[in-house]
Amino acid sequence: MAENLFEEDKVSVSERLAAEALIVDVDGFEGPLDLLLTLSRTQKVDLRKVSVLQLARQYLAFVEKAKALRLELAADYLVMAAWLAFLKSRLLLPPDPSEEGPSGEELAAHLAFQLERLQAMRDAAARLMARDQLGRDFFARGQSEMVTRVRKVTYSATLLDLMQGYARIRTRDDFRPFVMDRDSVFTMEQALERMRGLIGYAGDWTEISSYLPEGWDGDPVRRRSATAATFAASLELVKEGHLEIRQSEMFAPIQLRKRDH
Amino acid sequence: MGEQERMVEAILFATAEPITVRELEARLPHGCDPAEALVHLRKRYEGRGVNVTRVGDAWAIRTAADLGFLMQKETVETRKLSRAAIETLAIIAYHQPVTRAEIEEIRGVSVSRGTVDQLLELEWIRFGRRKMTPGRPVTFVVTQDFLDHFGLESARDLPGLKELRAAGLLENRPPPGGDLPRDADDEDESAEGQSELFED
Amino acid sequence: MGEQERMVEAILFATAEPITVRELEARLPHGCDPAEALVHLRKRYEGRGVNVTRVGDAWAIRTAADLGFLMQKETVETRKLSRAAIETLAIIAYHQPVTRAEIEEIRGVSVSRGTVDQLLELEWIRFGRRKMTPGRPVTFVVTQDFLDHFGLESARDLPGLKELRAAGLLENRPPPGGDLPRDADDEDESAEGQSELFED
Numbered sequence: 245m246a247e248n249l250f251e252e253d254k255v256s257v258s259e260r261l262a263a264e265a266l267i268v269d270v271d272g273f274e275g276p277l278d279l280l281l282t283l284s285r286t287q288k289v290d291l292r293k294v295s296v297l298q299l300a301r302q303y304l305a306f307v308e309k310a311k312a313l314r315l316e317l318a319a320d321y322l323v324m325a326a327w328l329a330f331l332k333s334r335l336l337l338p339p340d341p342s343e344e345g346p347s348g349e350e351l352a353a354h355l356a357f358q359l360e361r362l363q364a365m366r367d368a369a370a371r372l373m374a375r376d377q378l379g380r381d382f383f384a385r386g387q388s389e390m391v392t393r394v395r396k397v398t399y400s401a402t403l404l405d406l407m408q409g410y411a412r413i414r415t416r417d418d419f420r421p422f423v424m425d426r427d428s429v430f431t432m433e434q435a436l437e438r439m440r441g442l443i444g445y446a447g448d449w450t451e452i453s454s455y456l457p458e459g460w461d462g463d464p465v466r467r468r469s470a471t472a473a474t475f476a477a478s479l480e481l482v483k484e485g486h487l488e489i490r491q492s493e494m495f496a497p498i499q500l501r502k503r504d505h
Numbered sequence: 506m507g508e509q510e511r512m513v514e515a516i517l518f519a520t521a522e523p524i525t526v527r528e529l530e531a532r533l534p535h536g537c538d539p540a541e542a543l544v545h546l547r548k549r550y551e552g553r554g555v556n557v558t559r560v561g562d563a564w565a566i567r568t569a570a571d572l573g574f575l576m577q578k579e580t581v582e583t584r585k586l587s588r589a590a591i592e593t594l595a596i597i598a599y600h601q602p603v604t605r606a607e608i609e610e611i612r613g614v615s616v617s618r619g620t621v622d623q624l625l626e627l628e629w630i631r632f633g634r635r636k637m638t639p640g641r642p643v644t645f646v647v648t649q650d651f652l653d654h655f656g657l658e659s660a661r662d663l664p665g666l667k668e669l670r671a672a673g674l675l676e677n678r679p680p681p682g683g684d685l686p687r688d689a690d691d692e693d694e695s696a697e698g699q700s701e702l703f704e705d
Numbered sequence: 706m707g708e709q710e711r712m713v714e715a716i717l718f719a720t721a722e723p724i725t726v727r728e729l730e731a732r733l734p735h736g737c738d739p740a741e742a743l744v745h746l747r748k749r750y751e752g753r754g755v756n757v758t759r760v761g762d763a764w765a766i767r768t769a770a771d772l773g774f775l776m777q778k779e780t781v782e783t784r785k786l787s788r789a790a791i792e793t794l795a796i797i798a799y800h801q802p803v804t805r806a807e808i809e810e811i812r813g814v815s816v817s818r819g820t821v822d823q824l825l826e827l828e829w830i831r832f833g834r835r836k837m838t839p840g841r842p843v844t845f846v847v848t849q850d851f852l853d854h855f856g857l858e859s860a861r862d863l864p865g866l867k868e869l870r871a872a873g874l875l876e877n878r879p880p881p882g883g884d885l886p887r888d889a890d891d892e893d894e895s896a897e898g899q900s901e902l903f904e905d
Binding site for chain 2: 274275276277278320336346350351353354357358360361362364365366367368370371372375376377378379381382383384386402403404428453
């Protein structure tokens with residue numbers, strides 16, 4: 245029994261060769277569905293009667309071969325391979341009554357439908373392009389301006405102009421140089437100015453938070469900005485030799501003291 | 506030849522663009538019936554070097570297709586469309602109105618940037634009504650220019666449309682269980698679209 | 706109708722310039738007699754809406770002189786709208802009802818009077834309801850003519866930014882902050898606005 249299942253996984257030599265031949269132009273495929281459609285042609289049957297099981301094996305052989313050759317396959321090829329492996333197991337194993345979801349046959353039928361529909365659209369596209377075309381097979385009037393009596397100017401624009409115009413404005417908006425909302429920003433210059441006036445009184449170690457300006461400690465956005473500016477200003481004053489700064493351990497309060505000269 | 510037929514003939518000859526019956530009505534003296542004149546005119550030009558052709562709601566005079574070989578001088582080199590663009594165009598024509606997700610579902614790959622743009626620029630497709638499904642995605646439909654370019658009277662005359670429809674290949678069939686790869690989330694079950702064309 | 710007459714008819718119709726008998730000879734298959742075909746063709750078009758007429762030593766199909774009054778529309782000169790006008794129109798379409806100040810804010814430059822006047826004159830925009838804000842400024846909305854001209858069923862069918870980006874009309878870069886008009890936030894507001902279009 246188990247042996248039979250392994251038997252199923254064996255891929256015929258011709259299939260391996262076919263997979264190898266396809267790998268040469270893997271870049272030529274427009275995704276896994278396109279590849280599956282090409283593989284299905286090797287079955288030489290009506291697409292409605294295509295063997296999805298065989299197709300799944302062909303596809304998996306293709307992916308195996310690509311891996312062996314260390315070819316980079318796009319992710320969607322591997323997603324499809326995983327799904328087909330799952331489908332194959334559903335088709336081979338007797339249905340598990342406790343399992344939910346669609347049966348292997350239903351999934352296979354849908355895949356066959358997708359392939360048939362894609363092929364149908366390709367055929368339709370070919371028939372469309374084979375039609376007589378304006379400007380190639382049949383022609384419009386060559387001289388449309390015949391009388392010039394009334395001259396009235398009208399303005400025209402296409403939907404594309406309109407959309408591109410709008411896109412232009414909105415894109416420009418996106419890339420407008422980033423301007424911060426000044427209401428909630430306390431600048432380092434402001435902080436410096438404020439601290440210079442205050443440090444004269446800082447004889448003892450004082451927590452930096454007490455230097456925050458009034459009205460900036462409520463809203464978190466404003467508090468963050470004021471804290472950062474005050475801290476930066478403190479470092480600047482330390483550098484200038486006006487202040488000493490310390491922190492006993494990580495996340496401990498930062499303290500400031502006037503430096504004695 | 507009736508006076509109205511003469512007038513319609515003159516107007517159709519004068520311009521390269523198809524003209525709607527409504528436009529004809531607006532340009533002809535009050536009380537004319539361009540629709541009837543068109544029927545006569547069309548018959549009169551059967552088998553001639555130029556024909557009166559219908560393009561959606563509009564009418565135009567075009568040279569007979571079998572004489573294309575005489576027109577090398579007039580032939581306009583059109584930009585070669587990619588295979589992706591041609592397929593996308595066919596899917597829009599046969600499945601319209603169709604969303605981008607539906608096109609991708611049918612082709613099994615995402616529609617690359619520029620493909621839709623190119624078709625819009627050619628004015629072969631335009632935006633249709635939004636779908637009444639979650640996200641209200643925009644749809645694409647083909648234009649009168651498309652019909653004119655491919656010599657189609659209406660989208661119903663697309664080659665093989667009936668057969669495709671009968672075979673169920675224009676249906677938007679949801680995947681069972683919805684877990685197929687490349688399954689678009691905003692898919693809807695309604696298989697409207699080109700099928701609507703046959704209902705009215 | 707003879708084959709040669711058909712061919713001459715098609716060529717006369719499709720060429721941009723009047724064509725001489727010698728040129729016709731060069732374009733027709735070997736052994737044709739365009740001079741004779743022209744005689745027949747000319748007779749065939751006698752009294753019709755268009756005539757085969759001689760222009761110097763060349764030939765052309767021309768509207769019958771008495772029907773010139775029908776041709777007024779062909780002499781209309783079309784010009785592209787200015788960039789300012791297109792942008793203003795686009796903003797009104799996407800944001801309606803919208804005040805002049807709002808348009809200026811979005812465009813980042815002031816909107817000249819001439820631009821708005823031009824769009825009003827084209828009947829692509831009209832005055833909407835006044836805004837219930839200080840000063841009660843007038844608003845602008847797009848018209849049915851606008852929808853007709855651009856082949857839209859309603860202003861809601863205009864593609865959103867995400868869709869423009871998907872179609873390759875925008876650089877495919879995620880905008881900072883993500884949400885842009887016609888997505889979530891603005892949706893309600895604009896939907897409300899656009900419904901007003903059809904109320905009165």
